[in-house]
Amino acid sequence: MKSLNGCLALWRKELTVYFGTPIFYLTGFFFLVLAGYFFYTNVIYYSIISMQAAQQAANPQVAAQLNPQQLIYRPLFAVLAIVLLFLVPLFTMRLLAEEKRSGTAELLFTYPITDWAVILGKFLAALMVYLILLAFTVSYSLALAFVTRVDWAAVGAGYLGLVLLGASAMALGLFASSLTENQIIAGVVGFALLLLFWIIGWTQELGAGALGRIFQHLSLLDHFDNFSKGVIDTRDLVYCLSFIFFFLFLTKRQLESRRWRA
């Protein structure tokens, strides 16, 4: 109970800092501009293709491919996932590095609060900020729903994918932030690690056999692809949740080592 209070206090403090500093508004603005732009172009592209298909009485097989999920949401989610790659390190880089650099860690870690409460408080605050940004993009779909039929279940699966992908990236970013006192290094390390987990699956395409398949299973992108298609697979869920836990656990270990090395 006490740990929960500490965790909530930290969560609230982190949100106050996020909303009190320009980084949230700046990154949020560009995120929404990019997301809005891609959504808009995807919708225009979809409507042109549909128009052409209708005029030329395209064969039924091709026409069946023409649905908003395939032509609007899948590419949109793919693009958002890439934007995420850049965005998340920006959100997470200061979380622990800044505490260490400015010396506030000395107070924080002498308060009666467990390392897990610190980690979860910070992780959930970053996640909350991300969820708020994602929530804004839901309005695009609401607008689209006026003019066409939106498959909400499939869109929901895509969003679940974005949330889990974001949470995984946050956990990794938080770990990167625990490694150093320097925000920039934390950002770069976070970005590099994320990129690595992004492209690790590409080796499979080069025909690397069993090892390649293992790499592919480790790839964030590969698991995300299923969600963006509107498919929720327990394997992907388990992957994301273990990914999050693994990096939060590494962060915890990193924090523990601080007391000994100093």
Next chain:
Amino acid sequence: MEIMIEARDLTKYYGPNPAIQRLNFEVGAGEIVGFLGPNGAGKTTTLKILAGYLSPTSGTARINGSSVVTDSLKVRASLGYLPENVSLYPDLTVTQFLKFAARTKGVEAKREKSEIDRVERACGLEGVRNTLISALSKGYRQRLGLAQALLNMPPLLILDEPTIGLDPGQIVEIRTLIKNLEGSHTVMLSSHILPEVSQLCHRVIIINKGQIVASDTPENLSRQLGEGSRIWLAVKGPEDRIQAALEAVPGVARVTSPGEGKFLLETGNGQELRPQLARLVVAEGWDLLELKAQEFSLEDVFLNLVTEEEES
């Protein structure tokens, strides 16, 4: 007396360099203890270990019977800590920060407001409640640091250089504040400022190069060195004759003069020579301008102990 802090063979290495070596000391409940030493003596390291921020390389430290390593959470719940050069979150306001601190320290929700009011009043922060910490002056930051340490009435306060960087007026305020904590809290504070320690503390622990060189009351420490007390004398007259006459007085061990008719006498056995000196000056027909006993200050004690250490 109940023991609040107990350190046994406390040792901390940074890489191959020892910061403190086999420190042994105890602090009783309700005591105000000063921790004194030159820069790099290991004061801050010791306080960080007691506050649960660092783990010792070897040895144990117990606060109220609980180990700072294995019972860290319990220990941290029972103390308030003011780090040296306290850093606080610049993007929060004073009250936002205190709210955060109160919640992490487990102050109950219904007591939260009154508790924050109490420490704000105690530390004179009422006027800056809604100011961002980044806009606070050094003095206010220090007060806020002290305010957060006082939250939830911890039985033990660990204050690392509580008056550093403050102007003289603020120093007096903070000292009064600490003095008022006497009895209700055990206080362990470190300082460079020796008169401060002798005013505030019941007991002084002097540490140099990671080892304790002395531990006693400020009065006893002065007395130990004060076996020869000193007398300050200002006389108008022929200086070499005065010096010779003073040296001839039985009991005077040494006379030094910075010139301009001023003399510093050191007496060997601590006997009272002032009446005799006054009569001597008057009898010779010189003008006596000033005559006072100068006791050894904690500064002298400190310098003496530290230099002895270096000589050996």
